[in-house]
Every structure is written in structure tokens, then in C-alpha cells.
Amino acid sequence: MKEQELAITLSTTKKEKPQADQLQFGKNFTDHMFIMDYMQGKGWHDPRIVPYQPLTLEPSAMIFHYGQSVFEGLKAYLTEEEEVLLFRPEKNFERLNRSNERLCIPEIDVEFALKALKELIRVDRDWIPREEGTSLYIRPFIIATEPYLGVSPADRYKFIIIMSPVGSYYKEGIKPVKIAVETDFARTVRGGTGEAKTGGNYAASLKAQEISEKSGYSQVLWLDGVEKKYIEEVGSMNVFFKINGEVVTPALNGSILQGITRASIIELLQYWNVPVTERRISMQEVYDAYKAGQLEEAFGTGTAAVISPIGEFYWKEEKMVINNGETGELSQKLYDTLTGIQNGKIADPLNWITKLED
Amino acid sequence: MKEQELAITLSTTKKEKPQADQLQFGKNFTDHMFIMDYMQGKGWHDPRIVPYQPLTLEPSAMIFHYGQSVFEGLKAYLTEEEEVLLFRPEKNFERLNRSNERLCIPEIDVEFALKALKELIRVDRDWIPREEGTSLYIRPFIIATEPYLGVSPADRYKFIIIMSPVGSYYKEGIKPVKIAVETDFARTVRGGTGEAKTGGNYAASLKAQEISEKSGYSQVLWLDGVEKKYIEEVGSMNVFFKINGEVVTPALNGSILQGITRASIIELLQYWNVPVTERRISMQEVYDAYKAGQLEEAFGTGTAAVISPIGEFYWKEEKMVINNGETGELSQKLYDTLTGIQNGKIADPLNWITKLED
Ligand SMILES: Cc1ncc(COP(=O)(O)O)c(C=O)c1O
Ligand SMILES: Cc1ncc(COP(=O)(O)O)c(C=O)c1O
Numbered sequence A, B: 001m002k003e004q005e006l007a008i009t010l011s012t013t014k015k016e017k018p019q020a021d022q023l024q025f026g027k028n029f030t031d032h033m034f035i036m037d038y039m040q041g042k043g044w045h046d047p048r049i050v051p052y053q054p055l056t057l058e059p060s061a062m063i064f065h066y067g068q069s070v071f072e073g074l075k076a077y078l079t080e081e082e083e084v085l086l087f088r089p090e091k092n093f094e095r096l097n098r099s100n101e102r103l104c105i106p107e108i109d110v111e112f113a114l115k116a117l118k119e120l121i122r123v124d125r126d127w128i129p130r131e132e133g134t135s136l137y138i139r140p141f142i143i144a145t146e147p148y149l150g151v152s153p154a155d156r157y158k159f160i161i162i163m164s165p166v167g168s169y170y171k172e173g174i175k176p177v178k179i180a181v182e183t184d185f186a187r188t189v190r191g192g193t194g195e196a197k198t199g200g201n202y203a204a205s206l207k208a209q210e211i212s213e214k215s216g217y218s219q220v221l222w223l224d225g226v227e228k229k230y231i232e233e234v235g236s237m238n239v240f241f242k243i244n245g246e247v248v249t250p251a252l253n254g255s256i257l258q259g260i261t262r263a264s265i266i267e268l269l270q271y272w273n274v275p276v277t278e279r280r281i282s283m284q285e286v287y288d289a290y291k292a293g294q295l296e297e298a299f300g301t302g303t304a305a306v307i308s309p310i311g312e313f314y315w316k317e318e319k320m321v322i323n324n325g326e327t328g329e330l331s332q333k334l335y336d337t338l339t340g341i342q343n344g345k346i347a348d349p350l351n352w353i354t355k356l357e358d
Helices: A089-102 A110-123 A199-214 A260-271 A283-291 A329-342 B089-102 B110-123 B199-214 B260-271 B283-291 B329-342
Strands: A032-039 A043-051 A055-057 A069-071 A074-078 A084-087 A135-144 A156-166 A177-181 A219-223 A231-234 A238-243 A246-250 A276-279 A295-302 A306-315 A318-321 A353-355 B032-039 B043-051 B055-057 B069-071 B074-078 B084-087 B135-144 B156-166 B177-181 B219-223 B231-234 B238-243 B246-250 B276-279 B295-302 B306-315 B318-321 B353-355
Touching: A032 A110, A043 A110, A069 A089, A084 A110, A084 A329, A089 A110, A089 A135, A089 A260, A110 A135, A110 A156, A199 A219, A199 B199, A231 A238, A231 A246, A238 A260, A238 A283, A246 A260, A260 A276, A260 A295, A260 A306, A260 A329, A283 A295, A283 A306, A283 A318, A295 A329, A306 A329, B032 B110, B043 B110, B069 B089, B084 B110, B084 B329, B089 B110, B089 B135, B089 B260, B110 B135, B110 B156, B199 B219, B231 B238, B231 B246, B238 B260, B238 B283, B246 B260, B260 B276, B260 B295, B260 B306, B260 B329, B283 B295, B283 B306, B283 B318, B295 B329, B306 B329
Parallel strands: A177 A219, A177 A306, A246 A276, B177 B219, B177 B306, B246 B276
Antiparallel strands: A032 A043, A032 A156, A055 B055, A069 A135, A074 A084, A074 A135, A084 A353, A135 A156, A219 A231, A238 A246, A238 A295, A295 A306, A306 A318, B032 B043, B032 B156, B069 B135, B074 B084, B074 B135, B084 B353, B135 B156, B219 B231, B238 B246, B238 B295, B295 B306, B306 B318
């Protein structure tokens, strides 16, 4: 697919931009969106940037019935020098293709998707908020659109990118969250779709999330679906523990999302010569470390919050308060470094940044 | 919600109806559809029958991202006396509510839904095909429509019913299918969404289905996600075995769909005094029965095909041919009885039929 095929139709009206202090995550969208269609036999075609607009689909479109969908989430940042930076965006499109593979959705051209995204950002560049901690959240997604009530991979899809200006996740600096360890519900299992970023995984998580919120926990920590012993990840974050000076995170096992923040944290720790291990880790082991006074820090990692220190776990009717419920030193240093690299305030030693104009 | 609130807008044009011999499952839809909206604080409101038309939704509508959706499938039949019959339709709306509960979707009023469905069928009554084996397939579904990119239950939904005239599943009488036992992939697990009729379960099943089709198997048999030992169900059917004169089906365990055909078969067998047991059954047990010459019949049950005799299982590189690959006596009798009750040709001893005009 060639770049010149990307058609651009500019919006004749412009929406009012929300004030920086009123940005709500994922509620306001920019003036334009990217769309590309797929039809069996024809492949991906008709890539275009158009005014942000509703989608019109048949009520029998497969997305409404059989959940064949994948998505991604990444951010663009405006630097003090008015440059626009993207954090490892090719990783998101590569992961989108891995999700596609699991969901029987045709793969996209990563290079072309990145070009299209850059063009879309250029068109809506003045939507990137400039205040400390703000960014432009980018949501690529693919949905099955074939109008057919049969359980089989669709022959038609839409690949869409929408963008939303978002505020700082933490208004007054990072603040530890409380997490409930889920012992009844499951989000996925070995052989399931856990490694794919697909709607069904999130739909399956709502019930446990709702119950834990009622008890004052902001998210749940999922254990493996088979034995309910081994730690997988948090609702929309991967998870790390600092135990007795060593950083540990669950090894990728097919049912854990391959977080891009997770991978970056591991690379950064290695670059710093901080011991970090990816391995199977049980909740019992974390509990034992806690009891022995060796659980020094715990944190979640993800595009939305970057680093989320965990101040408390609730497991089997017991509360485990970590580091007095305060942000740990390493969590803070990782947050400062990662967000610093992302918004261009500090050097990018591991070559993660893509500039819009590159 | 009161019946009189149901507004009806008739279509000014009528689509051409497909010929009976050209009916494809789930590809043609009638002239009208039912829609009702939900908004938090307001509840379900604005129930209406309108001309069949596309849905217009924001690209950020949650259904496109987080898979919060449920659906149902049932059929209406036209008898030789020109009466319209529904098979246990209240069971479908009750199951829809159980799916709603798991997916954090607000429940619907079963009685009102049934009234609305009957009205919709009345409006599109001339779409019910009259040829032997044909019927009107009915698809109620609910989707999350709130335009918000946050993982939480939506505050807005649409409940929609569309209908599609369908041909006989078996053009030349019932014909045994070949089923591959799935040993790698999982569709759901204990604590997951298996018991709910939600899109994600079907999306998760596509990959295994695609692989087994390539080897000539029409569907897969799912084993439990924990031990990969115990039989759960087929792609879109529950499963029964006749072993040494006794009928056995996996007990409901939270990850198996509570099939309405399944429940009806059990009731019918009990009515006939044929021994039938719901219990945990392993694939090894079925294999051992097969080796001992005691696996007399196997069949799937579901709304689409009613009874699907299973002529062959493929498990761990071995083919198990059942009853010489032919339809068993009990399978045939169950098919004849159930379809006979459904299309009004034989008596309805267990009171399953709802007449449109009741
Ligand atoms: C289930 C899940 N795990 C982990 C993550 C973190 O991934 P990333 O760091 O790529 O944002 C996310 C968010 O994308 C997620 O949805
Ligand atoms: C996964 C699954 N199991 C079983 C069934 C059979 O259920 P029923 O007999 O209610 O159609 C279906 C079809 O509805 C299904 O999708």
C-alpha cells in the first residue's frame, strides 16, 4: 500500500477544545479520524482521513454479535520545544497484528499504519494539550463489519484510529492505588485470548472490577485461570514487585498482555543494572515476602498511568500494606524517567522516541 | 413498562423476499426491527418497531472497544394451519438476563420483551417461510453504546431484535457431522463468561474452529479450561452421549451455555423414561466407552440445527467413528419429535409452545 493513496478530507467546522483542567480520559475526541476498509479478495483498501463522525453499520454486523475486534492504546506528547513525540508506536501496531492473528483478523501493514497515524496527528496537531502531564491518547481499533449471523471470521473489517486529549492521570503527583486479588472470577486462561487486546477480555473483567470497587479497591489483580495461584496482571496494567532488592514480574505465558510499558521498564532496569527477573510468581510468594518484611514495592505499568504504585493488596480477607501505602523510591524514579523520556524533558538512551517529523 | 408505549413505524417499501431454496442462514433480514434504549437514571425506554435500518454509533461507542454485549437466538415456525409458533421464548429472555447479569448490563423485562417480539413477528409475519424445515430465526441482542474509552460498565445500551428467514439446516434429512476435540485453545474457563451468551466467547472460538475446519471437521468440542479433561460443549451446541443404553450430558458448571434445546431433550427423555444423567464426563471416559463398543450415539443440540448427530470425533490423533458414521435411532427420534413439536405437526406434551396469538 502506497502512502499517496491516503486521502484526506478536512472538516469544515472545528469543535471547541476542552480546557486542560477539564480533560476527562477518553471522552473528547479530535476533529478527524482515520479509516481503512478490508474486504476479502480486495485486502485493506481506501485509507482515508475524514472528519470525526459516527459509524453506520448494519444491525447484523458481526461486531455486534460475535465480538471479533482488537484495539490498541498509545500516546503522543508535545514537548516544550513544540515537537510531537510518540513512544514506541511501531510496538503497538506490531501487537495489533498479534491480536489480529489470534482473532482471525487480517494483518495490517505496520509501516503504513504508522504513516497514516502521523498524518492524522499532523492534521489534528493543535489538539495535543501542552500542560504538564497531558497528552493525546490514540486509539487504533479493528472491528468485523460483515452483515452475517454466522460464527466464523468476517470477510469485511474496518480499521479506525481516533484520538482524545487526556489530562494527567495523577493530578497531585503519583499516588498509590489499592488492588484486590481476584479469587473467583477469571478474565482468561491458558489457550484463551489473554495475550490479545480484544474486547471480550475486558467485558469478562467488568463484574470482578465492579465488585472490588464497591469495597474501595480501584482494580483487581488477576491470577492464572487454571490454579488461581500465579500472578498474571492488573485490569489494564502489568505488575511488578520489588522483593529484597530484586525486581520481579510475571513471565509472559500466553494469557498476559505483552505490555509495552512493561517491556520498557525491564529494558530500563537492565540499563541501570538493577536486577530484574521475568518468572512465574505466586501470590503466596508475594504474601510470604510481605510477611518477612521483604516486599519493598509493587507497581502496575501501562500506557494510561505509566507507573501506578500499589499501596495495598487485599487477598483472602487480609490487607497487605506496602511501603506504608506510599510511593516507593524505585516506582518514583521509573515514573520520572519514563514520563521524562516520553515528553522529551530527558534524554532517550534506549532510542524509544519517534518524532512526528521523522 | 406498559405495552401501549411500544411505538410502531411501518416501512413504506418492502424488500423482496428470498426464495425458499435460496435462504442462507443469517444473511437476509425482514422489513422491520425492534429497538429500545437504556440510559442510566432513565432505565429502558422508547421501545419501538421501525423499518430495518443501519445503526449509527459514535466510533468511541463501548461495543467497539470493550465487548460489552449479549445475544440470544430462537425461532418462529409457521404451521400447516397458518399458525405461528414460538418454542419456549421466555427461556431465551430469561437467559438473556442471566447473560446481562454476568456482563453488568441492566436487566430487561421478560414479559415486555416477549410482547414486543410477538408484535414484531405480527408486523413481519409474511416473512416466515412455509416450506418444510424452514423457520424465522430471531436474534435479540444488547450492545453498550456509551461513547467512552474507559473500562467500566456503560451507562447507555441498545436492545435490538432482528429476524431472518432461514432454510432447513439439513437439505436431505439430518446428516452426522465430524467434530474435533480441542486440546490447545480455550474458549472460556471456570469463573469466566462461558455460561453467558456474549460475543467474546465466540470471538475466542474462531481460531480453533478455523484450524479444525482445515482438517475437515465442522466444529470443535471444547474441554474444560482447567484440566483439559472434562467435556463442555461444541462450538454452538451442547453435547449428549448414549453409552450402553444411558444418555449422558455434561452437567452445567458455569462455563457451559445453558442450552434450551439441551434442557428440552432432558425433559423429553425423562418423559419417555429413557435414563438420562447430567454429570461430569471426561473425554477419556467417552473414548473408553468407544473402545469397549458401548458408545452408541453422540449428538449436539442447539436452536440452529436442533439435533446434530455426531458421526466422528477426532481426539489426540485418533478418529472415533460412531454408529458407522450414521444417524442413530435415538438422535433421529429426538430430532423428529422436537421439530414436530416446534412446527406443530405433533402434540406438545410438555407445554413448550407459545402461539403468536395467545
Ligand atoms: C490487560 C492489560 N494489561 C496490560 C496493559 C499495559 O500495556 P501497555 O503498557 O502496552 O499499555 C494494558 C493496557 O494497554 C492492558 O489492557
Ligand atoms: C455455545 C453454545 N452452546 C450451546 C448452544 C445451544 O443453545 P440452545 O439450545 O439454547 O440454542 C448455543 C446456541 O445457542 C451456543 O452458542
